[in-house]
Amino acid sequence: MNTIVKVISLPLGPISRMFLVQSDAGVIAVDAGMAGQTDRAIAAFAAHGVAPQDVRLILITHGHIDHFGGAKALRARTGAPVAVHTLDADALRNGKNMEPMTPTTRLTALLRRLGAQMVASDPAIAFEPDIVFETPWRLDDYGIAGEVIHTPGHTPGSITLLLDNGEAIVGDLATGNWLFPKRAAPPLVAWDLDRNWASLRALLDRHPTRLYITHGQPFAPEALYTLLKHYA
Numbered sequence: 421m422n423t424i425v426k427v428i429s430l431p432l433g434p435i436s437r438m439f440l441v442q443s444d445a446g447v448i449a450v451d452a453g454m455a456g457q458t459d460r461a462i463a464a465f466a467a468h469g470v471a472p473q474d475v476r477l478i479l480i481t482h483g484h485i486d487h488f489g490g491a492k493a494l495r496a497r498t499g500a501p502v503a504v505h506t507l508d509a510d511a512l513r514n515g516k517n518m519e520p521m522t523p524t525t526r527l528t529a530l531l532r533r534l535g536a537q538m539v540a541s542d543p544a545i546a547f548e549p550d551i552v553f554e555t556p557w558r559l560d561d562y563g564i565a566g567e568v569i570h571t572p573g574h575t576p577g578s579i580t581l582l583l584d585n586g587e588a589i590v591g592d593l594a595t596g597n598w599l600f601p602k603r604a605a606p607p608l609v610a611w612d613l614d615r616n617w618a619s620l621r622a623l624l625d626r627h628p629t630r631l632y633i634t635h636g637q638p639f640a641p642e643a644l645y646t647l648l649k650h651y652a
Contacts, residue, residue, distance in 0.1 A: 423565055425583050427632060430464040432457045436486045437634045439589050440470060441581070446563015448477040449500070450581055450589050451634065454489035455544055461490065462497055472498045476562045480504040480549075481591030482578040483511025483518035487634065489544035501550035505570065508577030515546030518575040521609040528608040555579060571623060573616025574607045580619075586629030593620055594647055596636015604639050604647040617652035620644060 423443040431437050432453040438461060439450040447470055453461055462472055475498040480488045483504065488511065491502045504512055511518045523529035555570040559581075566583035574592045581589045593616065597603040610616050623631075624641055632638045 423563070425565060425585055425587070427583075427587055427589065428468050429632065429638070430461065432460050432464070432490075435635065436489075439632060440465065440468065440475075441564050441566070441583070441589070442468075442470065443563050443565065446476045447474045448479055448559065448562050448564055449475050449494065449498070450479050451481055451487040451591070452478055452489070452491040452494045452502075454486050455493070456490070458490045458493040458497060461494060475500045477551075477559070478502045479559075479568065479579075479581065480508070480512070481580070481589070481634070482575040483508030484521075484575065484592070485511075485515075485517055485544040487591065488512055491549075492545045492547040495547075495550075502547075503551035503553055504549045505577030505579050506552045506554055507572070508575050509549055509552045511575075512544075512549045513546060515544040518577070518611065520611060522611070522613075523609050524606045524613055569623070571616075571619035573610060573612050573614070573619045575611050578616075578619070580623055582623070582626060582628060586627065587632065588623065588628040588630070589632045590623070592634055593623070594631075594633055594636075594639070594644060596633065601637060602643070604633075604636070604643045606647070606651050608635075614652075617648060620648060621652075624648075 428440040436453040557568040571580045592607045597605040
């Protein structure tokens with residue numbers, strides 16, 4: 421498939437973001453924000469000339485509610501199926517974060533406690549995902565030239581969408597540094613941080629050109645190599 425693919429970043433709130441991946445053959449959404457943010461997402465679609473019915477797939481990067489909390493509502497508005505890796509599917513079925521969510525630093529331990537209180541006030545809606553997949557999985561049938569690959573560590577079923585043009589949407593494989601936004605930082609929490617770093621190394625071995633993270637700005641691969649050097 422030789423189509424031009426564009427990644428559109430859509431911030432939905434202080435801690436949530438989703439992406440549209442658009443080509444001349446189709447549009448997919450990557451992640452769905454939190455519960456209650458669907459109207460904001462649909463308005464962001466419209467700002468980029470995308471109608472709800474244009475979306476052919478809702479791909480969830482992992483089972484944390486800032487990524488899938490709005491998925492059931494977004495499915496209702498778009499008619500698109502929701503897809504999640506088999507190892508994180510129970511998060512959607514239960515409407516709860518995949519556990520454990522072990523903080524990676526003392527600061528993130530504090531943020532985790534604050535985040536847990538926020539999540540409790542705005543929980544996800546449990547539902548059965550339409551597509552429960554294993555990887556690798558190509559998305560040509562949805563008009564997108566790219567492959568979903570398994571990048572576990574942040575959660576057991578975390579995935580990355582690696583597009584054929586070299587761009588990658590990595591979920592929470594890394595985050596932005598709050599004090600130094602041009603630097604990459606570890607994920608705030610992790611199921612298995614060592615496996616997270618192994619997944620990041622394996623992804624970098626495939627020579628991505630640009631990496632889109634949920635919590636921060638996109639990075640060139642050099643920033644992720646520096647992250648591994650300092651933390652892994």
